[in-house]
Amino acid sequence: MIRLFHVSDVHFGCEDAAAIAWFADLVGRERPDAVIVTGDLTMRARSREFAAAGRWLEQLGVPVTVEVGNHDLPYFNLVARFATPYRRYRALARMIQRPLDLPGVSVVPLKTTARFQWRLDWSKGVVSLRALQKALAIAEAAPRDGLVLVAAHHPLVEAGTSASAQTRKGREALAALAAAGADAVLTGHVHDPFDIEHVLGDRTIRLIGAGTLSRRTRDQPASFNELHVDGRQLSTRARFM
Structure with a gap:
């Protein structure tokens, strides 16, 4: 059995x-097979925040x-946002959008952020054709x-939070991923956990959201998800501090 945090x-x-000390202590004591982080490591994409992360x-x-x-992504520094948006990530380069191949489970990264969008709120999600094609190739x-688990920051469809x-293009991406064999999509962004099933024709795909370990909690306290993969069975539980 594979266990993921x-x-x-x-x-x-x-x-x-x-909360971050609690999580690190649990990882040290329980030794999951891997940790999946679905975005927003930092608050303002500052160098010191990335260093701490x-x-x-x-x-x-x-x-x-x-x-x-x-x-x-740098928010106030537009030059950095457009010219070198990931420069401050270099210390974490080997972890960023890293596919994982574990016994019985594959973790597929899917980028849902953009440097620019044709709308006022750039915090919302978007799936580009390039990002989707890359994820589909790994999934296929x-x-x-x-099992195939897709990791993204934004929920592809709304989850009632x-x-x-x-x-944008989330629903289309979800259908394409399901057709490519994805079993679940793991996301964050909304700061509250959820686990729902989404039916697409003859396929059912799980939508699993993690909470937050920040002070910016919403409806639920600080938490993360523990996932168990046993053959074709996937079980989850939200663990609250």
Whole structure:
């Protein structure tokens, strides 16, 4: 059986110190097979925030994959946002959008952030054709006898939480991923956990959202998701501090 810890929206710069210490302690004691971080490691994409996030992730001592969240792109520095938006991520380069191949489960990254959008709120999600094609290629190459979990920052469709993602091309991406064999999409952004099934024709795909380890909680306290993969069975539970 494979056990994964799915965490999101840590927001270094506005992190909950007790919550990130609690999570690191659990990883050290329980040793999950991997940690999946679905974006917003930082609050304002500042260098010191990325440095703190990198130190925290390095100390976990297990395989880690990290998605880019909207808070991880420079917001006030437009030159950096458009010219070198990921420069401050270089210390974490080997973890960013890293596919994971574990016994019986493949983790597929899907980028849902953009430097620019034709709408006022750039914090919302968007799936570009390039990002989707990259994710589909990895999903289609995954072993057919295992589960395929897609990791993204924004929920591809709304999940009934108080916060929204409004992900453009999300519904189309979800259908394409399901057709390619994806079993679940793991996301963050809305700061509250959820686990729902979405039926697409003869396919059912799980939508699993993680809460936050920051001080920016919404309806639920600080939490992360624990996932168990046993053959073709996937079970989840939200663990609250």
